[in-house]
Amino acid sequence: MSYTVKSSERLRKSGSEAETKALLYLMNFRPDSDDIYYFVVDFFNDLTGMDNMASRLWDVQSKGAHHVSPKAIGKELVTLFKNYMSPLTFEAYILFIGSVTGSLRKDSSLTTFGIENVKDAAIEQIKLGLHEEGSAKEYIDSTDLTDENINGFLRKVFFVIDDGKKPSEYVKAIIRQHPNIIPEEKILNAIFNEIRDKQASKKNISSVEGIVIETTDEALNYCRHLTNNEIRLMTLQRIINRDPLGQGIPPSFVSIYNTWPPERQREMLEDCQGALCRALFNKNAADGFWYLFENTYQLIVEHPDDSVQSLFTKIQAIPNCIVRCPDFDALSLKYFISVVKDGVQQ
Incomplete structure (x- = not known):
């Protein structure tokens, strides 16, 4: 197996916040969150969760955009599709997005869902957007853009809609079972900003575009990751005002x-x-x-x-x-x- 890193990109401010929310979603809001130890930044995708032995992967594409249409969602799925067609196996393919138009969901009260909660007309627009964007990308083999592959991929995608949650709400989840130590809003925001800045700094370490790896654990050699432990330590340090x-x-x-x-x-x-x-x-x-x-x-x-x-x-x-x-x-x-x-x- 070999995997070539393609389409790495630098963070915009809105994308930076969305990627930190996506990180804290992986860390705290999934049934399998306890299995995720590493958070790899802009290597396989915007964000990739890994277990402690780097053998299980959770693939995340995150965008801070709001009121995103189904066709635009299809375009945003292109990097997830690239990884779906790669030799790697991922536990989940997750699109984390700010908010969507009313034409997407069957049940608009759901903020985490699979393709079963997407309206039929919206599915067709998602496919159109994915096909158009995939055809325009050099890192997508045009022969992969078949109905069979796209349909199989969409059955694996998990949509997470932020719907305007404040950064502090994501930080609270780290210690949500212990309300007596949840600090005031400004400290929660400071914790979020510290995680965001640490996450963003990982992109400046070195360029990884074009790097070829043979095993998934090799991604950790490039120091573009945070760990669950680091984030817990940042949280505790802010609460008690010392390291x-x-x-x-x-x-x-x-x-x-x-x-x-x-x-x-x-x-x-x-x-x-x-x-x-x-x-x-x-x-x-x-x-x-x-x-x-x-x-x-x-x-x-x-x-x-x-x-x-x-x-x-x-x-x-x-x-x-x-x-x-x-x-x-x-x-x-x-x-x-x-x-x-x-x-x-x-």
Whole structure:
């Protein structure tokens, strides 16, 4: 198998926002979102989700345009069709778009749907648009534009309509099960913008047009990706106003740190930081981590003068709070409490 990268493009501002919404859709809103680890930018398509071993792919074409007609939708599907006809296999072919005209959907209340929710007349216009755009693209073999191929492709396409959702709504989904730690709108927007800018910067690393790869994991060699872990870390960092994995000793942890023999202090600090890193990035206990963080955050807000030891005792008394986050031991949990306490109170 070989795959040649073609039709990579630079982001426009509206496309940049749409691609970040598409990324957060992949990360949070699909039944298989937990399987997606990498988000590859402008390599196979505008955005491609990958599992942690880069063996399963989710193909996304995203456009920020609004009131898009069925024929224009057909034109937007051309890169997805290219990948459908390639040697690669994708879990899904997803068109993420701002909004559509009333002539597309049978049930206009649905914002995620397959071709079964598209009106018959609209399907014909989509096919026309796809055929016209495919015929104009050098990277589409004209012999591939058969009714059989196009019909088979359309049965695989999944349409996602943004319908004016605010960027903050997409960020909320990262921690939606823990409303007590959802920050105010301006912080949610700041998180979105940070993800957007990081995503956009991936396009400036190097040109990949014309690159040939033999296996899908080779796409990661070009550093045009974000990970699920990076995005979680950005979110936590904004909420607590500090980098939880940054170097140095949190001031609230100094009294505990100083009780250790000098020759053991560095090792102990590294162990605590390692435990926090594992807890944050353990996708099998992700909900447990956010539940622990939610309770820690609330206790610090309610008892701002409490010591780390006192907060640790209070957290121990919350049923099933610590046990759901197995990467922490007593010392590393106190380190985590210190990190959150110093961030919240700075």
